Amino acid sequence: MKKLLALMLLLPAATSFAQKLDTLTVEKIMRDPKWIGVSPSDINWADDSKKIYFKWNDDASGDAVLYAVSAADNRAQKVSIAEQRGLSTDNGGWNKKHSQKVFSKNGDLYLFDLKTNKTTRLTNTVASETAPAFSGDETKIIYRSDNNLFIISLKTGELLQLTNFVRAASDKKDKEQPNEQEQWLKKQQLELFDIIKEQAKEEKKDSIQTELLKPEKLKEIVTGDKRVSEVKISPDGRFITYRLTKRANGVQNAIVPNYVTASGFTEDIPNRPKVGRASSTSETFVYDKRRDTYYPIITSEIPGIKDLPDYLKDYPGELQERQKQNADRPVTVDGILWNESGSNAVAIISSQDNKDCWIMRLDPVSGKLSLLDRQRDEAWIGGPGIDDPGNAGFIDATHFYYQSEASGYSHIYVVDVENGTKKQLTNGKWEVQTLQLSNDKKRFYFTANIDHPGITHFYSIPVSGGVPVKITGMKGGNEVTLSPDEKWLAIRYSYSNRPWELYIQANKPGAKAVKITNSVSAEYLSYPWRVPEIISFKNRYGADVYARLYQPEKQDPAKPAVVFVHGAGYLQNVTYSWSHYFREYMFNNMLADNGYTVLDIDYTASAGYGRDFRTGIYRHMGGKDLTDQVDGVKLLVDKYGVNPKHVGLYGGSYGGFITLMAMFTEPDVFSAGGAIRSVTDWAHYNHEYTSNILNEPFTDEQAYRKSSPIYFANGLKGNLLMLHGMIDQNVNYQDIIRLTQKLIELHKENWELASYPVEDHGFEQPSSWTDEYKRIYKLFERTLKK
Secondary structure (H helix, E strand, O other): HHHHHHHHHHHHHHHHHHHOOOOOOOHOOOOHHHHHOOOEEEEEEEOOOOOOEEEEOOOOOOOEEEEEEOOOOOOOEOOHHHHHOOOOOOEEEEOOOOEEEEEEEOEEEEEEEEOOOOOEOOOOOOOOOOEEEOOOHHHHHEEOOOOOOEEOOOOOEEEEOOOOOEEOOOOOHHOOOHHHHHHHHHHHHHOOOHHHHHHHHHHHHHHHHHHHHHHHHOEEEEOOOOOEEEEEEEEOOEEEEEEEEOOOOOOOOOEEOOOOOOOOOEEEEEOOOOOOOOEEEEEEEEEOOOOOEEOOOOOOOOOOOOOOOOOHHHHHHHHHHHHHOOOOOOOEEEEEOOOOOOOOOEEEEEOOOEEEEEEEEEEOOOEEEEEEEEEOOOOOOOOOOOOOHHEEEOOOEEEEEEEOOOOOOOEEEEEOOOOOOOEEOOOOOOOOEEEEEEEOOEEEEEEEEEEEEEEEEEEEEEOEEEEEEEEOOOOOOEEEEOOOOOOOOEEEEEEEOOEEEEEEEEEOOOOOOOOOOOOOOOHOOOOOOOOOOEEEEEEEOOOOOEEEEEEOOEEEOOOOEEEHHHHHHOOOOOOOOOOOHHHHHHHHHHHHHHHEEEEEEEEEOOOOHHHHHOEEEEEOOOHHHHHHHHHOOOOOOOOHOOOOOEEEEEEEOOEEEHHHHHHHHHOOOOOOEEOOOOOOOOHHOOOOHHHHHOOOOOOOOOHHHHOOOOOOOOOOOEEEEEEEEEEOOOOHHHHHHHHHHHHOOOOOOOOEEEEOOOOOOOOOOHHHHHHHHHHHHHHHHHHHOO
């Protein structure tokens, strides 16, 4: 009994000790992230705007579950299974008055009425009904099933099929016809026998009766081996647009071997193709129901359809051959958008080489296009909201809004589709990152980094233009979900050293945001996490580069420094919000605790800084993005007293790529590097990302040779640690193995490879995270403090 009592007395002390971090270690940092707390996610409003639904786990035990909070009492409560069954989805849309919403759930259609707060089930079938929307007169619901369009009347319940896509025609003409012998024999039988004559008469009567009773046949649209998508109907119900896509032949996919399997045998994981693979081609059509005919949208007359990219000037032979061919560039119609009445339609079109985006008015009667706006970028079209039909639409019958980087930053533009007059609504060295038109179509709501590149706020502006009005007020990251009635904001907010929490605020400038969740654990709060200082410096090209700086309270005598390189390339990490790289944020704190100065740079190609910064790596990855790291080291040496011989760097994915390039091409600047899941040869990465930046290996070989670490491996002098998941389906394990073989052939000795058999690109197992960062920390301790 005494032993039991003593044990019970010890338990509170043990619990208290477990909730205090004290000294940071890799083992503590790299545990299952639930130890930090589980932030709210998947924020959605109820259709009546009275509740916010979100995924959360208030005590970090088990998986996140659905919670709800009312704007009236601000108390978060778990949502019952019964209530969850009755919730709508965002797969649908509202009517013009915002009084009814149609949506698809589990393959069936439902109608929600805001006034009665009731939901009516419209279909209950084994087929999957998706993408529902109100018809132009709002008396019917239009939806898709098996890529065909259907319409159901809200008054009568009558169901009508609007399209009939088929793989092959079913015309009688396609059936095998009798040969001459068979025709003669049939004719002879009819001539000789009365019984055959009577049968023929009866068959004719039956045929006439069958034709009279047969319903009107819906026109077949033959697709062949092409895939149907983007099937939409005009608000007046006359025109249906659709896209047919033909898959490219001969595309070979990589294979990723999986070694640790339940079967005990090695199993192959089918993977992606590599950059330069043949691309699918598509064509978009209009089906005119009134004329019962279909025809393609004419893209051959698009301005600049034959324009060739500037980089071909470096390859005169290829340029001359392309000029001789004089071919139209393949394009994709990304979306067709109509005004409310159906009197005007706009097509958003992108070139397959991603050098152009066109906003064009569509004449649906002829399929002809006329230019409203053209964005041409000799690098590649990109930036927030660009060429995205979800960020564009009609304000009224004639005015169409969209986003463009024409000014160097993504901003809001409006064009009159009838006279072509354009107006830029927002302007400045900042980006419109999200965009939403208000229900009454009188104002835009948008998220932007106006105050500082690393601070996002929610704004509104009249559709006619003016000064943006800031609605949110908390410094940091503000991810806003507007309530359906537009009276409230659900804000997912975070700061540099505090993870995301949920707040509610009235949709008014200066209104107070009320905190709803408290997700962060006591253990996390027991440590004084740094708010990294956000600094900026001029790189060698005169551009402003932003960075997070972690300074030690007591610098180690060796005066070491580490540069962290974020991944993804086009990603922003130098913000006042909680980092996507939260593990690295904690690791950087630990490094600073141990006497390191740490710099985390938003290098050239990072998001948030406009077009020129975004495309600064075109045709040379490992160029300006790497020299920014070198210029950052110079700043550390000149201003913060770092020893230039004791500088290391680390990063994953794109950060791993930069680490390799730094170790191979700047060996006098970086003496140690930890390269995680690194791209070693861009010719072996995917097409969608790489072809934008480097074109294709067989058309722009110079770009790939300048940008791929494997060509520079002979420059390795310092100590290199490579770490890679063996079932990485993004940057394949083959990539690091090819570099390993190259290092072996070059007789390099100061490198090592750590492989993780069960990890994909984004590691999941805490044991793997712990192992890789223990190795990286050991590398820095061994090489940067000598």
